[in-house]
Amino acid sequence: MTTVRLFELRQQHLVLLLVLAAVAVAAVFICWRGLTVRAWRVESPKLRAPLRLAVVADLHSSRFGRHQSRLLEAIDRLAPQLVLFAGDTVDDARPEGPAFELLEALGPRYPCLLVCGNHEYRTGQLPELKRRFAALGVTVLAGQRVDLPDSGPVVSGLDDPEGLDEDYARQLDQVGQTLDRSRFNILLAHRPEYFESYIPYGYDLVLCGHTHGGQWRLPGVVEGVYATGQGLFPTYAGGRYEKDGCRMIISRGLSKKHPWLPRIFNPPELTVVQLAPPRAPQG
Numbered sequence: 001m002t003t004v005r006l007f008e009l010r011q012q013h014l015v016l017l018l019v020l021a022a023v024a025v026a027a028v029f030i031c032w033r034g035l036t037v038r039a040w041r042v043e044s045p046k047l048r049a050p051l052r053l054a055v056v057a058d059l060h061s062s063r064f065g066r067h068q069s070r071l072l073e074a075i076d077r078l079a080p081q082l083v084l085f086a087g088d089t090v091d092d093a094r095p096e097g098p099a100f101e102l103l104e105a106l107g108p109r110y111p112c113l114l115v116c117g118n119h120e121y122r123t124g125q126l127p128e129l130k131r132r133f134a135a136l137g138v139t140v141l142a143g144q145r146v147d148l149p150d151s152g153p154v155v156s157g158l159d160d161p162e163g164l165d166e167d168y169a170r171q172l173d174q175v176g177q178t179l180d181r182s183r184f185n186i187l188l189a190h191r192p193e194y195f196e197s198y199i200p201y202g203y204d205l206v207l208c209g210h211t212h213g214g215q216w217r218l219p220g221v222v223e224g225v226y227a228t229g230q231g232l233f234p235t236y237a238g239g240r241y242e243k244d245g246c247r248m249i250i251s252r253g254l255s256k257k258h259p260w261l262p263r264i265f266n267p268p269e270l271t272v273v274q275l276a277p278p279r280a281p282q283g
Helices: 003-033 066-078 097-106 118-122 126-135 166-176 192-201
Strands: 036-043 051-056 082-085 112-114 138-140 144-147 154-157 185-188 205-208 239-243 246-250 269-276
Touching: 036 246, 051 066, 066 097, 066 269, 112 154, 118 126, 126 138, 154 166, 166 192, 192 205, 192 239, 192 246, 205 269
Parallel strands: 036 269, 051 082, 082 112, 112 138, 154 185, 185 205, 205 246
Antiparallel strands: 051 269, 144 154, 239 246
């Protein structure tokens, strides 16, 4: 191979590397600054009326504008009838201020239900955090359920299993054994990798977070590279899953926790779930 040809090949490789680096930097920047809303529709004959749910997962005390203005505006545009917090609202290694700014703003505006994740547990202040959440008008679920009025859905919630041992199984059994199967039953639980243990109770819908969408993804190719509790290429990274009549929706979450391990092609996600009776068949 001539010296000229070798030089040309090296130039081409250099250009390719620069293009790939530029794409990676752009992807990181978009994911760091971005906020996407991902919508799902769930229909069931058990539902008598539509109900819109906003799901806030894995905030990890991240900030979206001054006093959470960008995130609040996004939620307000959705006009949800219920806001569900799927755990890790607070982070154990970051200032809690941004998390409480969001809760203080949302508590008076919407009915809010919350479950705690592994990072709330890791603060070592779980009972105190629950008390403070409740003082803001947020209902904390830890083995309890809330029956929405007018025969609407029933929402049950669980603490994260980290540190609970047998108490986690007790909470799951406590809410699962009391389900009224004639109503639409929702389980709010931080971890999706326990999906198999939720199914036997007959939940119609499980809402989770925890995975951060697998942190890195290539849409249509790799849906998630890594998730805590599942490892590399997790089965449940983000999106919608169904098994034995039970549907699970995993929010890819809002965390911007790791500047040194940024999200790639996986922007922070606010999830909205539209519940509705089945559409009438077309004429």
